[in-house]
Amino acid sequence: MQQSGSSLLHLIQNDEMVPLDLLVRESVQNSLDASINTMEPVRVSFRLISHVTDAVASLLPEIAEGLKRKYSGTRLMLQIRDTGTQGLTGPVSLGGDAHGNLVKLVYEISQPQEKKNAGGSWGLGKTVYYRMGAGIVFYYSRIRKGNGFEERLAACFVENEKSPDKVMTSSKTGIAWWGGENIYADDALWASALTDPSEIGSVLLRLGADPYVDEETGTSVIIPFLRHDLLPRQAFTEDDDEADLPANALVSSPWYGGFAGYLKYSLLRWYAVRISNESYPLFAYGSKLEAVVDGEDVSEIMPPLFRVLQALFNRVYEEESDPQTLPEEIFCKPVMLRGNTFDGDQCAGWISAVRLTREQLGMGSPDNEHSPFAYLMNRGDDTVCLPVIGYLRSPGMIVSWNDEKWKKVLKGGKSGEYVIGLFVPYSSQAFTQQMAASTGCETLEEYLRSTEKADHSVWADRSGQSIIRRISTNVQNKINDHFFPVENVPADVKTNLDVSRRLARAFLPAGFGRDSRFVPESGRGGDPPFPFVFPGTNPVFRVQDFSYLPGKIIMSWTLFWGKKKCQAHRLSLDVATINLPISADIWGKDSELGEFPFAFDFMTASFLTRGKEKTVIALHLVPGEKGADAEKLIDVTVSETAIDMVNISGNSMDAWSFGGTLAIRVKKKDEDLVPVILLQADSGQGGVQ
Amino acid sequence: MIIPHIVNSVAEEAYKRLQQTGFSYKGANPELRAMLYLPLNEIVKKFTSKEYKEYTADIEAGLVLYSLFSPDKIGLRSASDEGIWKYLSIEIAPDLVYARWGDKENRFWKEKRRIWLKTVWWFIHLSWQGDEESTRKILQDLTTDEIVQLVERAGSGYRVDLNREIMKQLPAYRSKSTHRDIFRVVMKFNTARLIATEPSFSEGGTVGYVRRLFNSLSQR
Amino acid sequence: MLDRQAAARIGWMPESFRFSCSTPDVDPESNGASWPGPVTLGHQGIWNPVEHDLFLEITMRFNPATFFGAEGIACSNAALGIVLEWTSPESSQRGHSNIVPFRRESGKVKATLFLRFDRNQFRGQVQLSASFYVVEPDSAPDSAERHLANRSGLCLGSLGGTCSLFFDGNGSLFPFVEYAGLPDDALWRIRYESSDPCEDLFVADMVCLEINNRHPDYPAYKGVDGQKGGTPMERQIVASWLTMFLLILKERNPDVFECLKNDTYLKFSDGSIAHFAHYLLSTFQINRENLQNLSATLNKVVAGQFLDGAGTL
Structure with missing residues (x-):
């Protein structure tokens, strides 16, 4: 069944995760997947520029009126540009059962969910782009072709076709494309991308986007009409009515300092182990990542917390931690599962964790770094100081930080101390034949990937399986045992008395036993009269x-x-x-x-x-x-x-x-x-x- | 200071665990452990190496406990609560009690009059002469059995002043007497005298009472 | 030695019997009993023996003339004294108050005796009795009086019975214990050691609600300090515990449970486990038709008992 705009937009209704986080995860993931050569880093750059409606509307004449009516004034545009990647290769349109990066990203979006390409499941995560702005996304890419290069450009608009103020009044599906000439194949007309360099050039100019030059290849995703509610909700006060806020309301800021700031921390949050990590194990995962926001290299503002994450990650591959980076002893242990899950040893991965003080995290003056809870989870306060554990997947992106599901079982230490940890799975670990049959996956990595929700935010065991649950229990136990060794909370005598008395007042009758609240009159025997009367049998x-x-x-x-x-x-x-x-x-x-x-x-x-x-x-x-x-x-x-x-x-x-x-x-x-x-x-x- | 207390059922289970996993400290309440371990371990080591006789080990252990957990620090209410002593024996210093007595559950929790840590604390309490040195001095020549007699007979409440005075005057009397078991005899006689007499109201108060007690014996 | 006749002869009468505490605005909350009580303390749960001390004052009147002389208990010219003695076996302690002396010539005596008990000094009960002692012997006793006790410190006996002060009574404490278990032990458990519910007391050594204060949910169970009436989790645990308690009772002593269930005659000791079970079932009108109903009504009752501010019935 064909997708419609509304159904697509529903697909990743992740209300828990902040939309910008979703965007960062998805876009960087895509870029990393497209890396040309593991020895070369992949560079992803985020840029925010303002634009006027007309700049975009003029490129999309069919909906220009609608756009101008709905969006006025100056708006924000986000450009995500990667290099060191292949770009959107392959055919420029879907006709003739085509496969390729371009069609996968841009055109297959309208295909039914069930369609799977050879080579992997179809990532729904790409729909995140359409939720960031008005629903319009421009895709620009340069690829190697033969001895030279070729550029492609296309735009896609996904809108809720049921919405009363929709812009695309003529479309029934709520999905439409712009680009090159439509191509006729298989008795149908197929949208296709623009490939003419000069036409592409003038579009880029209009959009204010940088072209790829020299030997560069890569993909740019350009999102105009950015929504203003992409940041965590505390950016707004209760009095603000979202619709009334101008675009630059985004700059009202808590700790991260605005849209650009949030992007930086978001990149760190999800990709810290890979961003400019000198010791990044290329053999394990692929290219290093360089991340830039508004021209600023993210690794230059990396707070100590993220350096710690890198150290934790590196420790898994090295015998010892580098004392310069981290003087604290890192606790690093393999996570072994019981039973026969894997061929060979039963190692599912490693937990690498460390306990740090506020000072070590730079939280006091003069640096005044924010707490790990803020950086990693947007949490304001640390009153309940639980350990923070990130679960990694092979691309180096952290799947989730200690979310609700796991938090319950971990214990916390005294405030002012933090326990930060990473679980690094042993991705290539192969399942036994039996497990492979029952999970449908050959390796642990496959299984983890397959159980991730569409937004990569959480691992959830498939019904009938317990691998993830066992991993997380194992991790929690190790953390608990190592960092919170059995410590006795003295049974506060007063507390016990309080509770005992309170329960007694509720449930015990007055005059019960030797009741200190009430004691009945005790009978007192007198001396027996003489001659004595002896009721008993004893002398x-x-x-x-x-x-x-x-x-x-x-x-x-x-x-x-x-x-x-x-x-x-x-x-x-x-x-x-x-x-x-x-x-x-x-x-x-x-x-x-x-x-x-x-x-x-x-x-x-x-x-x-x-x-x-x-x-x-x-x-x-x-x-x-x-x-x-x-x-x-x-x-x-x-x-x-x-x-x-x-x-x-x-x-x-x-x-x-x-x-x-x-x-x-x-x-x-x-x-x-x-x-x-x-x-x-x-x-x-x-x-x- | 609040020391936790445990009831019999909990003590029983915890003791079984010790029997199964070894009489070593399992990590509870590190602060209490830190307080107790060094001084008590010293004593236990000297006992194991035979440098200290049983009696000396008990006295010294009692002095340590009495100083760490003096009556104004924990209160007599706690000191008379076996649950506290069971907790200390099983959770805080199981290795030390074990070194003194081995696997004897009576000494850890089961028999309230024989819990070692409690017994030695109360013995010092009943013998206390105001400071450690003077207390140690008057306790030099007694035996373990004698500690047992003093502490096990709590009756309806210890007569603390009386006991302390008896311990104080005992050494002088002991040197005059030829009888080996003099402490026991004094205590025995004392129990008979106490039926009719209240030492603090008799002539010369408790001191006078004790003097007469000893004198009566030596005159017979 | 004194006997009742002697007491009658001197017209011994206790007058005022007062309690106070040195902490400002704290009252020992005694039950207002007169001598010889029994006296219970800490009714409202504010005064407690761990944090608060206790002052006690009692005044007695008597005319001791008949004590003295050949027909009495002491020599004519001796000085006697009245004193309040106290013993507390559970606290392994004993002691006495000030002693008020008197002679034959004293006429009618009004003696006020004081005691001060420290905080954190006692557990359980303290027994008080008013005793007479020879304070000063008669230096030249009459020949007819030679059989009489005539040495200072000799006890002549006590009068007026023994007064019990209850610092902790079994009946005022629900058997509840916190212990330090392992983090993956359960948060709570029931301990049930009794085999004879009609005799065994409803106390922590027999039957107990044990909370593992090293369980990760312990903070949630405990809630915030000063929170009134406990947390929702506590209510759930207590309700479950009460259900388990009744079930175990049923399993181990089905005959006892039958009687409780059908409300037929059952003999049990005051303060026993069966006593509590009987009270629980009858007072709160727990539905005993089947386990489901039992559990449901218990849950309801527990919530009610807590939310009402845990008042006594």
Whole structure:
């Protein structure tokens, strides 16, 4: 299906990228592709001149009226002129299934997208020229032909045919050409380029463009009626209405200083590694690039950042970096993919990166260079200082700078420090047979090229493939690991508390657990009444009702025998401590401690309770004595520091309790020690009183 | 100064990683590491070369920690938080704790009373005599076991002044006594006395209390 | 030793019980409890034990006459003292306030006791009790009084119970922990160690939301300092965490979960994991029909709880 003006203009709707960047990338790419001889540099020159509408209109009589109506006053024209290149060779028109540079650039634009030439896919990027101005583009070229030269000139106008104020009122498609005589072939009339030198000469004069002379060959692309919104939007204030702005509104400037300035930085941004790079590896990629804007060689204004990029690139091909260019150690490592992607080693390319300070980038005075974020991405601020990684492709043009898709996974360092890196793919790396079949490409370069969007701005894996994703993950990991080694951010105690409390306020009930916001009334048990009620099964020993005689403490005692079929219990007299009590045996082990300070004085067992029934027994013993009660239920042995009671009744004493009085003698009055009686129950349970 | 703290589950996992990948410093918080490494490494080296006995290594390590993380720098709230000590043991100085104790998870995190770094810090805290030299002097003749006894019995809170006074008067008493284990005996007796008496309110205050404590023993 | 009868005999009564802080305009936000509390601090989340100190003042009244003499606890001519003792096992510390002395002749005593706690001194709780000590012994005690404690420093006992000051309580802190993981670990994870949700407490050692502060998204999760109510990412994480929490509970203890789901009787300890789950499901009326609904209602609730300024219910 034939293309129309509107569909073409839609093809590269790249709203993200600044239009001038697109233009720079495309035009320089084309020039480099056309280089004659890798040993000779390709030189691309950008020039901005002003023109009056009439200069152009007079060349295009059919639309002169329309042009004059739509465009008035002085306008800007951009001329992109390359040398050291072949020029637009081949036939001058499409008729007869022609192939050649000229027809490819100028005339095939109207052909359906699906048509592919032998030798590569059709670059849609060329449509960028038509988006830069009114839609009119002049192509002028000089080529070698035989022993001499030939010049060609043609113009093409692409306009949205649906637009209400279109200039080409008679065209249905919105695409039209000017140039030489139409050529008849294959039952159709085909537009063709002008080749007559004198006619070409007068057109160039009208346009104010320089002809090619001497041995020069090359191509010039001339774009009149340049739009004024080609720069990043911050060139304008909010009050400006774009339509009202005169052409020279372009000169309102932020850091790059206007149209020409932006072009310079754009060239550096995308082609720095190739621009006048002395060490540029010709064997790898082809000719060096010289870039000029309005007569000024871009390499002369190259800020340190771009020299760093060159150094990073060169480092991939050289063993070491040149300490003069870059005293910092460059981190350069191959990016190896896992699995069987390539024949031979699995190297997809190299990451070359370095960490620099503001000073090293010349960001302080006196140079006051702008930050890498400004130079490379038009970003104003560096509050979030992430590493900046450029992904290169074989022509040396950087495909993208760390765009949105990748930024998320990289981490940032402290502000004031920058990490700049380049990924250089190993272009000629061949795929395995399997990969080649599945991707349809023989080499990595092919695959990368094929996945680039029409504007070369991003690599995106084709569905079912993951090569690019793996490369970028690998790059990010290497950068992270090398420049941001595992660094602990201390868990700020206050932060943790803040968050914990905030979440608690939202989600925890009042009175929850040991809540420091609210604690319910805690019940406090009192002393159990006497006689004691024992709900449990364990034996328990209790004393109370203390009275004192000189050197003696007298108390009442009760022992609940317990439900656990115990045969005997021992009450041991210990010294209380803030930890565990000290028994007489342990006390005795340290002679320093001297004599054990307490002793039982006497003990009586006066009653026995079985359930609700209380029986009187009468047993009175002093240390050294042993005896049983009248009914022969228990046998008691008393020593100075222990009382042993044994069940001799022949029955179980489940839930029985005994009680009586006992006295403790305090051997040294001034001792300030406290006695305690421990119950050592036979079954292993015990209580302390 | 804020030292991060970690809970048991995190400590357990991190310790397993150490066991698998070696007890080396993994790169966390370089500032803390820089603070600790040189002084502690010196001590650990002397321990490994047998120049320092266990006890001396522990005292010296405690002194280093106490100086770097003094109570007014980190607060007793942090010092009593095992999580801090677990963090320091596992993330900041695993190689040093390992050199002292080997692969013993109790000393790194598992048993809160045995985390080495914590124990030695508290031991110094409980023995502190106002400056490093005086503290070192009175601690000369004790054993590791004795450190353990002092620190492990935190009860419901250490009696710091009392402990410091006991440590202070101990050397003089030790020289008079023939008993090998004198520190242990004093502490034992002290625990019995404390049931009824509050040292700061007794005659002569804490100093008087301790003097009487020692005197009672020597008179028996 | 003192017992309740002794306390009754001297008519011991705590009067005022006040808290303050040395930082200007900061109040310890105690719950206004009287002795013996318990006292909770930092209600509004402004006062906290890390940044702020605490002054405490309590006044007590009593008539100690009956303490002295053969029937009492001290010799007639001894001097006794009342003091506020404090212990904090979690902070491994203990100490006491000023001691206010009195004798038999003192008549009715009004004792004001002060304590100052430093910032960053305590974790957990501090227990306070009012204790009596012999300050000065009777130099010539009566023969009938010889059994009585008569040496300075001897403890005669405490009165009025123990007051707990809560500096950090489990219930006021959601189990949340930040840790330093690896950058390609997840940003958040749930840790769930409990096997007995009805007994195990809802605390960080059992169940926890862990945030990896070395993850590249951590800055986005954390947001800007001073940002109220957390970031959108935090809300999402909390909602997901709560969903996972309930799911793991269901997986490990399906019977417990069934009871929670059907709102049938379930016995659980105060502050336990099951307690929290029950609270979560019932208070916020989470739809438990199926996982989808559960997740959806949880998400809604979480957003609501945060956007409302995270108020308590």
